[in-house]
Amino acid sequence: MHIEFEIIEKFFSKKKIKAYKGIGDDAALLKKDDNNLWAISTDTLNEKVHFETTTDAYKIGWKAMAVNVSDILAMGASPMFALLAIAMPKPNNNWLKQFSKGFFDCCKEFNIELIGGDTSRGPLSINVTVLGDVNKNSVLLRSNAKIEDDIWVTGDLGLAALGLKIIKKKIEAPNVITKKSINALEEPKLNQFSIDKIKSFCNSAIDISDGFVADLSHILKASKVGASINFKDIPIDKWIKKTGHEDLALYGGDDYQTILTASKKMRSKIEKLIHKNNLNISRVGIITKDKKLRISDNGKEIKLKKGFTHFEKK
Amino acid sequence: MHIEFEIIEKFFSKKKIKAYKGIGDDAALLKKDDNNLWAISTDTLNEKVHFETTTDAYKIGWKAMAVNVSDILAMGASPMFALLAIAMPKPNNNWLKQFSKGFFDCCKEFNIELIGGDTSRGPLSINVTVLGDVNKNSVLLRSNAKIEDDIWVTGDLGLAALGLKIIKKKIEAPNVITKKSINALEEPKLNQFSIDKIKSFCNSAIDISDGFVADLSHILKASKVGASINFKDIPIDKWIKKTGHEDLALYGGDDYQTILTASKKMRSKIEKLIHKNNLNISRVGIITKDKKLRISDNGKEIKLKKGFTHFEKK
Numbered sequence: 001m002h003i004e005f006e007i008i009e010k011f012f013s014k015k016k017i018k019a020y021k022g023i024g025d026d027a028a029l030l031k032k033d034d035n036n037l038w039a040i041s042t043d044t045l046n047e048k049v050h051f052e053t054t055t056d057a058y059k060i061g062w063k064a065m066a067v068n069v070s071d072i073l074a075m076g077a078s079p080m081f082a083l084l085a086i087a088m089p090k091p092n093n094n095w096l097k098q099f100s101k102g103f104f105d106c107c108k109e110f111n112i113e114l115i116g117g118d119t120s121r122g123p124l125s126i127n128v129t130v131l132g133d134v135n136k137n138s139v140l141l142r143s144n145a146k147i148e149d150d151i152w153v154t155g156d157l158g159l160a161a162l163g164l165k166i167i168k169k170k171i172e173a174p175n176v177i178t179k180k181s182i183n184a185l186e187e188p189k190l191n192q193f194s195i196d197k198i199k200s201f202c203n204s205a206i207d208i209s210d211g212f213v214a215d216l217s218h219i220l221k222a223s224k225v226g227a228s229i230n231f232k233d234i235p236i237d238k239w240i241k242k243t244g245h246e247d248l249a250l251y252g253g254d255d256y257q258t259i260l261t262a263s264k265k266m267r268s269k270i271e272k273l274i275h276k277n278n279l280n281i282s283r284v285g286i287i288t289k290d291k292k293l294r295i296s297d298n299g300k301e302i303k304l305k306k307g308f309t310h311f312e313k314k
Numbered sequence: 315m316h317i318e319f320e321i322i323e324k325f326f327s328k329k330k331i332k333a334y335k336g337i338g339d340d341a342a343l344l345k346k347d348d349n350n351l352w353a354i355s356t357d358t359l360n361e362k363v364h365f366e367t368t369t370d371a372y373k374i375g376w377k378a379m380a381v382n383v384s385d386i387l388a389m390g391a392s393p394m395f396a397l398l399a400i401a402m403p404k405p406n407n408n409w410l411k412q413f414s415k416g417f418f419d420c421c422k423e424f425n426i427e428l429i430g431g432d433t434s435r436g437p438l439s440i441n442v443t444v445l446g447d448v449n450k451n452s453v454l455l456r457s458n459a460k461i462e463d464d465i466w467v468t469g470d471l472g473l474a475a476l477g478l479k480i481i482k483k484k485i486e487a488p489n490v491i492t493k494k495s496i497n498a499l500e501e502p503k504l505n506q507f508s509i510d511k512i513k514s515f516c517n518s519a520i521d522i523s524d525g526f527v528a529d530l531s532h533i534l535k536a537s538k539v540g541a542s543i544n545f546k547d548i549p550i551d552k553w554i555k556k557t558g559h560e561d562l563a564l565y566g567g568d569d570y571q572t573i574l575t576a577s578k579k580m581r582s583k584i585e586k587l588i589h590k591n592n593l594n595i596s597r598v599g600i601i602t603k604d605k606k607l608r609i610s611d612n613g614k615e616i617k618l619k620k621g622f623t624h625f626e627k628k
Binding site: 028043117131 | 335337341342344347354355356357358359360361362363364395397398399401428429430431432434435436437439441443445
């Protein structure tokens, strides 16, 4: 949910003077103390855009928090505090009760304290701001991928996008897949444990909200590098692969998994950690000097769609 | 825009452990360093609720930032950083250009740096989060009004509410008043200079977003005190007084002026500063032990309406 901020950015080009790092990553960075930074992220979910009118309020509450936590984790940071701003047409206590349950369950999961907020009347919309902290030497910037870095991806891709297709009745799937993919869409589970285990060996990271291709492109653009990806290594759900819907994993978005890059020298350490902790992390390719994104399947290059923004999404 | 957060609060009662101060004031407080705190506030403006579809985008941009700055100033803090989350039905460059101009003019006015944000598709809605800093000994909490404190108010009250009535064609006013009041509604000017001059002598403060009576009540409730107000001393615009619309000043909201309380011992110092700097600050009454809000006109008590929330507003 970041690329579109360019439409605001283009109307100003102020120098960042006081901030450690401003616009252009998963979260902004401010000095916290001599050794640590605040990572701050804000994201909004709107009815009929980011969730359906029929979506369970519990899941909306969970996801409103989770999408921000995902940004904070992708900075290598640990979430700490949140602010919540809700707009709704009129107070609905039943809805709010369920929403709050999901929201606070997610807060609890990631040890986050709600410190403030705002409610207003308006079309249903939930904005969350999360603050986390990160050691300034451990921060994972999009702009820090190095040539020959391995590219790692957490979890499985494409399920959330499949869930949306199923809800929109554009794809039919078996019950188990239907349930799993709608859950992935509506109640994303984040891989904090996996990220925390390997992040100290990594150079850069981004969370996958716009889709694997689009978000990897953000790293490549910010780091002024390219990437060579082995299609077979991309962690795509089996049913999605079997039915030929791999585009959902490449372009689908809403996965809230994380792409990380790390020096080849760290490969054996990371592999040991994956093995020891049974982490679902895949090595999918390498960063290249040539500033292009190439995805190859059995030596044959796959033609890529242009990365999309949320505005182009529907 | 704070009282309604109670509808969220009532679904949880978590202890604040890590935060310096959580929900319940104009802004949340976090430790910044040994001597200073971060004050963090979030507020949302929604189309057709907080502004009309026809409102100039420049003014929406200004106000979206200003209402948050108002919260930060009311904590005795100085604004520093902001995050902006906009939802809009589709990208509209002309609108965004004007909006950004107003938004960044307000940033410039208060020396604020935009450090991040999010855009999404949805009904037009603007959420801003502002971070400011304040010395921990100078922070102005709602809960710190002391018995016999003088009650001070910046600026003139009722103009913004009059502006809304004029737009809704419920009141007609001369051109000069019409322009002035619609400006007060759509492009609120804040009294940072006045607040900064006297804040070190004050005990508590709140900004007037819900209306003088409602917001003063928030101080009284949080401080477990009452107040005795002299109606004639409330700074009400002359035309509003002349035409008998004083209720707009008492209950109207959207003034974005500030109520401050300070020990009687500070009165002469504050009066000197007001005189020397030609500040528009009025002394309107005193804090009482008796936990009631009384407004008297020539010794006769005025019967008060119940303070309203945004949900009850329209």
